[in-house]
Amino acid sequence: MSAPNSSPPENLKFAIPKKGRLMEKVVEMLKGSGIEFRRQPRLDVALCVGLPITLIFLPAADIAKFVGEGNVDLGITGEDIVKENMVEVDTIMELGFGKCKLCVQAPVTDNITDVESLAGKRIVTSFPDITKQFFQTYDEKLGVTTNINYVSGSVEAACGLGLADAVVDLVETGTTMRAAGLEVVHDILSTQAVLISNPHSEHKDLVAKLQRRIEGYITSRKYVMMMYNISNELFQAAILVTPGKKSPTVTSLEGGKDKAVSALILKKEVSDKMDALHDVGATDILVLELNNSRM
Ligand SMILES: Nc1ncnc2c1ncn2[C@@H]1O[C@H](COP(=O)(O)OP(=O)(O)OP(=O)(O)O)[C@@H](O)[C@H]1O
Numbered sequence: 001m002s003a004p005n006s007s008p009p010e011n012l013k014f015a016i017p018k019k020g021r022l023m024e025k026v027v028e029m030l031k032g033s034g035i036e037f038r039r040q041p042r043l044d045v046a047l048c049v050g051l052p053i054t055l056i057f058l059p060a061a062d063i064a065k066f067v068g069e070g071n072v073d074l075g076i077t078g079e080d081i082v083k084e085n086m087v088e089v090d091t092i093m094e095l096g097f098g099k100c101k102l103c104v105q106a107p108v109t110d111n112i113t114d115v116e117s118l119a120g121k122r123i124v125t126s127f128p129d130i131t132k133q134f135f136q137t138y139d140e141k142l143g144v145t146t147n148i149n150y151v152s153g154s155v156e157a158a159c160g161l162g163l164a165d166a167v168v169d170l171v172e173t174g175t176t177m178r179a180a181g182l183e184v185v186h187d188i189l190s191t192q193a194v195l196i197s198n199p200h201s202e203h204k205d206l207v208a209k210l211q212r213r214i215e216g217y218i219t220s221r222k223y224v225m226m227m228y229n230i231s232n233e234l235f236q237a238a239i240l241v242t243p244g245k246k247s248p249t250v251t252s253l254e255g256g257k258d259k260a261v262s263a264l265i266l267k268k269e270v271s272d273k274m275d276a277l278h279d280v281g282a283t284d285i286l287v288l289e290l291n292n293s294r295m
Protein backbone atom coordinates (compact mmCIF):
# COMPACT_ATOMS: atom_id res chain seq x y z
CA MET A 1 0.00 0.00 0.00
CA SER A 2 1.35 3.48 -0.82
CA ALA A 3 2.06 6.04 1.91
CA PRO A 4 -0.98 8.29 2.54
CA ASN A 5 0.77 11.49 1.47
CA SER A 6 2.66 10.17 -1.56
CA SER A 7 1.75 11.96 -4.78
CA PRO A 8 0.17 9.84 -7.54
CA PRO A 9 2.68 8.48 -10.06
CA GLU A 10 3.09 10.77 -13.06
CA ASN A 11 1.54 9.86 -16.36
CA LEU A 12 3.80 8.65 -19.15
CA LYS A 13 4.33 11.56 -21.57
CA PHE A 14 3.99 10.54 -25.21
CA ALA A 15 4.87 13.09 -27.93
CA ILE A 16 3.22 12.74 -31.32
CA PRO A 17 3.36 14.98 -34.42
CA LYS A 18 0.87 17.84 -34.20
CA LYS A 19 0.22 18.15 -37.95
CA GLY A 20 1.10 16.89 -41.39
CA ARG A 21 1.25 13.45 -42.91
CA LEU A 22 2.83 11.75 -39.87
CA MET A 23 0.06 12.97 -37.57
CA GLU A 24 -2.74 11.38 -39.60
CA LYS A 25 -1.01 7.98 -39.64
CA VAL A 26 -0.08 8.16 -35.96
CA VAL A 27 -3.64 8.99 -34.85
CA GLU A 28 -4.99 6.10 -36.96
CA MET A 29 -2.37 3.75 -35.47
CA LEU A 30 -3.06 4.80 -31.87
CA LYS A 31 -6.81 4.30 -32.34
CA GLY A 32 -6.22 0.85 -33.87
CA SER A 33 -3.95 -0.02 -30.93
CA GLY A 34 -6.64 0.82 -28.36
CA ILE A 35 -4.91 4.03 -27.27
CA GLU A 36 -7.91 6.36 -27.23
CA PHE A 37 -7.88 10.04 -26.35
CA ARG A 38 -10.04 13.13 -26.50
CA ARG A 39 -8.30 16.24 -27.81
CA GLN A 40 -9.99 19.58 -27.22
CA PRO A 41 -9.82 21.95 -30.21
CA ARG A 42 -6.52 23.89 -30.27
CA LEU A 43 -5.15 22.09 -27.19
CA ASP A 44 -1.78 20.37 -27.64
CA VAL A 45 -2.23 18.04 -24.67
CA ALA A 46 -4.73 15.15 -24.34
CA LEU A 47 -5.32 12.48 -21.70
CA CYS A 48 -5.70 8.85 -22.81
CA VAL A 49 -8.81 6.93 -21.83
CA GLY A 50 -8.09 4.16 -19.30
CA LEU A 51 -4.30 4.46 -19.51
CA PRO A 52 -1.99 6.72 -17.45
CA ILE A 53 -0.71 8.45 -20.58
CA THR A 54 -0.63 12.13 -21.54
CA LEU A 55 -0.30 12.76 -25.26
CA ILE A 56 1.59 15.89 -26.24
CA PHE A 57 1.20 17.19 -29.80
CA LEU A 58 4.49 18.70 -31.00
CA PRO A 59 6.15 19.59 -34.33
CA ALA A 60 7.69 16.35 -35.69
CA ALA A 61 11.05 18.12 -35.96
CA ASP A 62 11.18 18.77 -32.16
CA ILE A 63 10.15 15.35 -30.89
CA ALA A 64 13.54 13.56 -30.96
CA LYS A 65 15.10 16.36 -28.88
CA PHE A 66 12.31 16.29 -26.29
CA VAL A 67 12.57 12.50 -25.95
CA GLY A 68 16.38 12.60 -25.80
CA GLU A 69 16.39 15.27 -23.11
CA GLY A 70 13.76 13.43 -21.03
CA ASN A 71 11.03 16.10 -21.27
CA VAL A 72 8.81 13.29 -22.54
CA ASP A 73 9.14 9.50 -22.13
CA LEU A 74 8.07 8.34 -25.57
CA GLY A 75 7.68 9.83 -29.04
CA ILE A 76 6.94 9.16 -32.67
CA THR A 77 8.90 10.97 -35.37
CA GLY A 78 11.02 10.29 -38.47
CA GLU A 79 14.36 8.44 -38.21
CA ASP A 80 15.80 11.35 -40.20
CA ILE A 81 14.90 13.70 -37.35
CA VAL A 82 16.44 11.38 -34.75
CA LYS A 83 19.69 11.29 -36.75
CA GLU A 84 19.71 15.05 -37.33
CA ASN A 85 19.33 15.77 -33.62
CA MET A 86 22.07 13.28 -32.64
CA VAL A 87 20.27 12.55 -29.38
CA GLU A 88 20.51 9.45 -27.22
CA VAL A 89 17.16 7.66 -27.56
CA ASP A 90 16.11 4.01 -27.69
CA THR A 91 14.52 3.19 -31.05
CA ILE A 92 11.80 0.77 -29.99
CA MET A 93 10.34 -0.03 -33.38
CA GLU A 94 10.01 1.02 -37.00
CA LEU A 95 6.39 1.84 -37.81
CA GLY A 96 6.28 1.19 -41.56
CA PHE A 97 4.94 4.60 -42.66
CA GLY A 98 6.56 7.98 -43.38
CA LYS A 99 8.96 6.18 -45.70
CA CYS A 100 11.16 8.39 -47.86
CA LYS A 101 14.81 9.15 -48.65
CA LEU A 102 17.03 12.07 -47.82
CA CYS A 103 18.87 12.96 -51.01
CA VAL A 104 21.31 15.46 -52.46
CA GLN A 105 19.44 17.09 -55.37
CA ALA A 106 20.70 19.47 -58.04
CA PRO A 107 19.14 21.23 -61.07
CA VAL A 108 18.60 18.81 -63.96
CA THR A 109 20.11 21.44 -66.27
CA ASP A 110 23.44 21.30 -64.38
CA ASN A 111 23.78 17.59 -65.22
CA ILE A 112 25.73 16.78 -62.05
CA THR A 113 26.56 13.09 -61.83
CA ASP A 114 29.23 13.10 -59.11
CA VAL A 115 28.23 14.38 -55.65
CA GLU A 116 31.88 15.18 -54.91
CA SER A 117 31.70 18.05 -57.40
CA LEU A 118 29.24 19.80 -55.04
CA ALA A 119 31.81 19.94 -52.19
CA GLY A 120 32.72 23.58 -51.52
CA LYS A 121 29.46 24.79 -53.11
CA ARG A 122 26.26 26.22 -51.53
CA ILE A 123 23.77 23.68 -50.12
CA VAL A 124 20.37 24.54 -48.61
CA THR A 125 18.62 22.04 -46.31
CA SER A 126 16.43 21.44 -43.24
CA PHE A 127 19.03 18.83 -42.15
CA PRO A 128 22.23 20.88 -41.60
CA ASP A 129 24.00 18.41 -39.27
CA ILE A 130 23.45 15.33 -41.45
CA THR A 131 24.47 17.41 -44.48
CA LYS A 132 27.61 18.74 -42.78
CA GLN A 133 28.60 15.22 -41.75
CA PHE A 134 27.97 13.97 -45.28
CA PHE A 135 30.12 16.61 -46.99
CA GLN A 136 32.89 16.54 -44.34
CA THR A 137 34.73 13.65 -46.02
CA TYR A 138 34.75 15.44 -49.38
CA ASP A 139 35.70 18.77 -47.77
CA GLU A 140 38.70 17.18 -46.04
CA LYS A 141 39.72 15.33 -49.20
CA LEU A 142 39.53 18.43 -51.41
CA GLY A 143 40.52 21.08 -48.80
CA VAL A 144 37.30 23.07 -49.28
CA THR A 145 34.39 24.13 -47.04
CA THR A 146 30.88 23.37 -48.21
CA ASN A 147 28.54 26.25 -47.37
CA ILE A 148 25.46 24.77 -45.67
CA ASN A 149 22.42 26.95 -45.00
CA TYR A 150 19.33 25.97 -42.98
CA VAL A 151 15.75 26.60 -44.09
CA SER A 152 12.74 25.15 -42.27
CA GLY A 153 10.64 24.36 -45.39
CA SER A 154 10.26 24.74 -49.17
CA VAL A 155 13.86 23.57 -49.53
CA GLU A 156 13.25 22.65 -53.17
CA ALA A 157 12.86 26.33 -54.12
CA ALA A 158 16.42 27.28 -53.12
CA CYS A 159 18.19 26.47 -56.42
CA GLY A 160 15.56 28.26 -58.53
CA LEU A 161 15.90 31.33 -56.32
CA GLY A 162 19.67 31.37 -56.83
CA LEU A 163 20.33 30.63 -53.14
CA ALA A 164 21.93 27.23 -53.61
CA ASP A 165 23.84 25.04 -56.06
CA ALA A 166 22.11 21.97 -54.62
CA VAL A 167 19.72 21.00 -51.83
CA VAL A 168 19.47 18.12 -49.37
CA ASP A 169 15.78 17.26 -49.02
CA LEU A 170 13.35 14.36 -48.57
CA VAL A 171 12.05 12.48 -51.60
CA GLU A 172 9.07 10.17 -51.55
CA THR A 173 7.34 10.19 -54.94
CA GLY A 174 9.77 12.73 -56.45
CA THR A 175 6.90 15.05 -57.43
CA THR A 176 8.20 18.05 -55.46
CA MET A 177 11.73 17.54 -56.74
CA ARG A 178 10.72 17.24 -60.41
CA ALA A 179 8.39 20.24 -60.19
CA ALA A 180 11.35 22.30 -59.00
CA GLY A 181 13.53 21.08 -61.90
CA LEU A 182 15.77 19.01 -59.63
CA GLU A 183 17.11 15.45 -59.79
CA VAL A 184 18.75 13.11 -57.29
CA VAL A 185 22.55 13.20 -57.36
CA HIS A 186 23.06 11.00 -54.29
CA ASP A 187 20.97 9.17 -51.60
CA ILE A 188 22.13 9.97 -48.07
CA LEU A 189 19.72 7.85 -46.04
CA SER A 190 16.37 6.02 -46.02
CA THR A 191 13.93 6.94 -43.28
CA GLN A 192 10.53 5.99 -41.82
CA ALA A 193 8.55 6.84 -38.71
CA VAL A 194 9.89 5.28 -35.51
CA LEU A 195 8.72 4.86 -31.91
CA ILE A 196 11.48 6.18 -29.65
CA SER A 197 11.85 6.32 -25.87
CA ASN A 198 14.07 8.05 -23.37
CA PRO A 199 16.57 5.43 -22.10
CA HIS A 200 16.01 6.59 -18.49
CA SER A 201 12.19 6.65 -18.56
CA GLU A 202 10.62 5.29 -15.36
CA HIS A 203 7.67 3.88 -17.30
CA LYS A 204 9.34 0.75 -18.68
CA ASP A 205 6.30 -1.53 -18.12
CA LEU A 206 3.89 0.88 -19.77
CA VAL A 207 6.29 1.42 -22.69
CA ALA A 208 6.46 -2.38 -23.14
CA LYS A 209 2.64 -2.59 -23.06
CA LEU A 210 2.32 0.16 -25.71
CA GLN A 211 4.95 -1.56 -27.83
CA ARG A 212 2.96 -4.84 -27.73
CA ARG A 213 -0.28 -3.05 -28.65
CA ILE A 214 1.31 -1.17 -31.55
CA GLU A 215 3.09 -4.31 -32.81
CA GLY A 216 -0.27 -6.13 -32.67
CA TYR A 217 -1.93 -3.39 -34.69
CA ILE A 218 0.87 -3.30 -37.29
CA THR A 219 0.71 -7.09 -37.71
CA SER A 220 -3.07 -6.96 -38.13
CA ARG A 221 -2.66 -4.36 -40.91
CA LYS A 222 0.02 -6.39 -42.71
CA TYR A 223 -1.47 -9.90 -42.51
CA VAL A 224 -4.75 -11.73 -43.18
CA MET A 225 -5.80 -15.18 -41.98
CA MET A 226 -6.08 -17.73 -44.78
CA MET A 227 -8.10 -20.93 -44.15
CA TYR A 228 -8.57 -23.92 -46.41
CA ASN A 229 -9.20 -27.66 -46.51
CA ILE A 230 -6.73 -30.11 -48.01
CA SER A 231 -6.52 -33.90 -48.29
CA ASN A 232 -3.91 -35.71 -46.19
CA GLU A 233 -1.94 -36.68 -49.33
CA LEU A 234 -1.64 -33.09 -50.55
CA PHE A 235 -1.18 -31.52 -47.11
CA GLN A 236 2.66 -31.29 -47.17
CA ALA A 237 2.65 -29.48 -50.52
CA ALA A 238 -0.02 -27.05 -49.28
CA ILE A 239 1.77 -25.99 -46.11
CA LEU A 240 4.86 -25.18 -48.16
CA VAL A 241 2.64 -22.49 -49.75
CA THR A 242 1.34 -21.27 -46.36
CA PRO A 243 4.05 -21.77 -43.73
CA GLY A 244 2.40 -19.03 -41.60
CA LYS A 245 4.18 -16.37 -39.53
CA LYS A 246 5.46 -18.97 -37.07
CA SER A 247 3.70 -22.14 -38.26
CA PRO A 248 0.22 -23.00 -39.60
CA THR A 249 -2.58 -24.29 -37.33
CA VAL A 250 -3.74 -27.71 -38.52
CA THR A 251 -6.81 -29.70 -37.44
CA SER A 252 -8.19 -33.00 -38.75
CA LEU A 253 -11.64 -32.88 -40.28
CA GLU A 254 -14.38 -35.34 -39.33
CA GLY A 255 -13.69 -38.64 -41.14
CA GLY A 256 -9.90 -38.21 -40.97
CA LYS A 257 -9.23 -37.90 -44.74
CA ASP A 258 -8.81 -34.14 -44.88
CA LYS A 259 -7.22 -31.41 -42.82
CA ALA A 260 -8.26 -27.81 -42.16
CA VAL A 261 -5.35 -25.36 -42.20
CA SER A 262 -5.22 -21.73 -41.09
CA ALA A 263 -2.15 -19.53 -41.49
CA LEU A 264 -1.22 -15.86 -41.49
CA ILE A 265 -0.37 -14.52 -44.95
CA LEU A 266 1.06 -11.16 -45.96
CA LYS A 267 -1.77 -9.13 -47.56
CA LYS A 268 0.32 -8.41 -50.63
CA GLU A 269 0.76 -12.18 -51.25
CA VAL A 270 -2.92 -13.18 -50.94
CA SER A 271 -3.79 -13.60 -54.63
CA ASP A 272 -0.60 -15.53 -55.47
CA LYS A 273 -1.09 -17.82 -52.46
CA MET A 274 -4.75 -18.49 -53.37
CA ASP A 275 -3.74 -19.41 -56.93
CA ALA A 276 -0.96 -21.66 -55.65
CA LEU A 277 -3.26 -23.39 -53.10
CA HIS A 278 -5.88 -23.98 -55.80
CA ASP A 279 -3.21 -25.55 -58.04
CA VAL A 280 -2.05 -27.81 -55.18
CA GLY A 281 -5.64 -29.04 -54.68
CA ALA A 282 -6.89 -27.08 -51.67
CA THR A 283 -10.64 -26.33 -51.40
CA ASP A 284 -12.88 -23.94 -49.43
CA ILE A 285 -10.13 -21.28 -49.37
CA LEU A 286 -11.20 -18.33 -47.21
CA VAL A 287 -9.41 -15.08 -46.39
CA LEU A 288 -10.32 -13.24 -43.19
CA GLU A 289 -9.30 -9.71 -42.19
CA LEU A 290 -7.65 -9.34 -38.77
CA ASN A 291 -9.14 -6.81 -36.41
CA ASN A 292 -6.18 -6.82 -34.04
CA SER A 293 -3.48 -9.22 -32.87
CA ARG A 294 -1.06 -9.99 -30.07
CA MET A 295 1.88 -12.25 -31.00
N1 LIG B 1 6.96 13.24 -48.60
C1 LIG B 1 7.14 12.50 -47.53
N2 LIG B 1 6.84 11.22 -47.53
C2 LIG B 1 6.99 10.45 -46.45
N3 LIG B 1 7.44 10.92 -45.27
C3 LIG B 1 7.74 12.18 -45.21
C4 LIG B 1 7.60 13.04 -46.32
N4 LIG B 1 7.95 14.27 -45.96
C5 LIG B 1 8.29 14.17 -44.67
N5 LIG B 1 8.19 12.92 -44.22
C6 LIG B 1 8.49 12.44 -42.85
O1 LIG B 1 7.74 13.24 -41.95
C7 LIG B 1 8.63 13.98 -41.11
C8 LIG B 1 8.03 15.34 -40.85
O2 LIG B 1 7.86 15.98 -42.08
P1 LIG B 1 7.49 17.48 -42.22
O3 LIG B 1 8.58 18.27 -41.59
O4 LIG B 1 7.20 17.73 -43.65
O5 LIG B 1 6.23 17.52 -41.30
P2 LIG B 1 5.26 18.65 -41.05
O6 LIG B 1 4.95 18.54 -39.59
O7 LIG B 1 4.16 18.48 -42.02
O8 LIG B 1 6.11 19.98 -41.25
P3 LIG B 1 6.09 21.09 -42.38
O9 LIG B 1 4.94 20.81 -43.32
O10 LIG B 1 5.97 22.35 -41.62
O11 LIG B 1 7.43 20.93 -43.07
C9 LIG B 1 9.93 14.02 -41.90
O12 LIG B 1 11.03 14.25 -41.08
C10 LIG B 1 9.96 12.65 -42.52
O13 LIG B 1 10.38 11.68 -41.58
Ligand SMILES: O=P(O)(O)OC[C@H]1O[C@H](OP(=O)(O)OP(=O)(O)O)[C@H](O)[C@@H]1O
Pocket residue numbers: 152153154155156169170171172173174175176177
Ligand atom coordinates in the same frame (compact mmCIF):
# COMPACT_ATOMS: atom_id res chain seq x y z
O1 LIG C 1 8.75 13.33 -53.14
P1 LIG C 1 7.47 13.95 -52.69
O2 LIG C 1 6.36 12.95 -52.63
O3 LIG C 1 7.09 15.14 -53.50
O4 LIG C 1 7.67 14.42 -51.18
C1 LIG C 1 8.80 15.16 -50.79
C2 LIG C 1 8.43 16.48 -50.18
O5 LIG C 1 7.65 16.25 -49.00
C3 LIG C 1 8.20 17.05 -47.94
O6 LIG C 1 7.73 18.35 -47.97
P2 LIG C 1 6.30 18.81 -47.44
O7 LIG C 1 5.26 18.43 -48.42
O8 LIG C 1 6.10 18.31 -46.04
O9 LIG C 1 6.44 20.37 -47.43
P3 LIG C 1 7.60 21.31 -46.89
O10 LIG C 1 8.46 21.57 -48.09
O11 LIG C 1 6.89 22.51 -46.40
O12 LIG C 1 8.34 20.58 -45.79
C4 LIG C 1 9.68 17.07 -48.28
O13 LIG C 1 10.35 18.13 -47.64
C5 LIG C 1 9.70 17.19 -49.78
O14 LIG C 1 9.67 18.51 -50.22
